Amino acid sequence: MKENNKTAVRQILTKYLDDNKLRKTPERFAVLDAVYSFNGHFSIQELSEKIEEDFFPVSRATLYNALNLFVSLHLVVCHRLSMGTMYQASYESANHCYQVCTACGKVAEIKAPKVEQALDETRLKRFRRDSYSLYVYGVCSTCVAKITRKKNKKRLNS
């Protein structure tokens, strides 16, 4: 499934580059492969390290260039959160609903069919809609547990 995705997104990129007479550089495909080797979101720093290890060195500028291209092709989404910018592979993710843990920063895709349907039914006046993203902020169960533990410790110590 994941390797399937890699092939599919490579084809999308190839077609786009062909159609627009742009170059199919090894850097671009290396970045795309690196992006699609992540489970979930990652920072520029993490992507840079991953590509350095498992693929081949690419400059920061090229990383940004490639990511911007992929975002415009909807192969990657960019989350600008308070804890920093995170990217995420987005091929075959039908919706764009995410839950964000404000304690640990984890971003997870969520299924919200009712919300998506409601959105499709919502008409906007004087606005040509392209896409959307929904962010639900809160605290994940792991972090809730950690916080509770810390509070108990404090209580016992005082």
Next chain:
Amino acid sequence: MKENNKTAVRQILTKYLDDNKLRKTPERFAVLDAVYSFNGHFSIQELSEKIEEDFFPVSRATLYNALNLFVSLHLVVCHRLSMGTMYQASYESANHCYQVCTACGKVAEIKAPKVEQALDETRLKRFRRDSYSLYVYGVCSTCVAKITRKKNKKRLNS
């Protein structure tokens, strides 16, 4: 209505500062007033200029301090968009649905009751929900018109 809001948010801030034994500095209230004198969103730069003109000079650090405090009190929302960080007064805005024009950067609140209802009905597993924001990206009618005009001009010239 707007002056009402100003009074209301000043009271909320006062109460919070009292309760937490923090200081009611003129800077904080000046920033809050400046924030609530905007219609819609603004950047740090715009806020800085506004407060310089109509209220009184405040350093950049204080501006950030105050805004962070207000965000945590839900008196202000922070939009981290690709064109930069924008802030917006958020008192008495029941929902958190925005439409963002990717051409001019304009952020407008939208009413999406169906979406809000659907969201309330959506249960998240292992996640304690605090808040949400929905961003609908697209192009506003003004920008659509501008783009169309530009295209026609190009066509006629070639």
Next chain:
DNA sequence: GTCAGTGCAAACTTTTTGCAACTAC
């Protein structure tokens, strides 16, 4: 009088840019 809060400038982080070198076509 005390200490939270402020101003200032420096530091830091993240992203963009200019330009020479490279390479896909």
Next chain:
DNA sequence: GTAGTTGCAAAAAGTTTGCACTGAC
């Protein structure tokens, strides 16, 4: 050969921080 891409380093943009000073309480 040409022009799109890349790497590098410098610059720019945005935000945070350290510290001395101030002023709210």
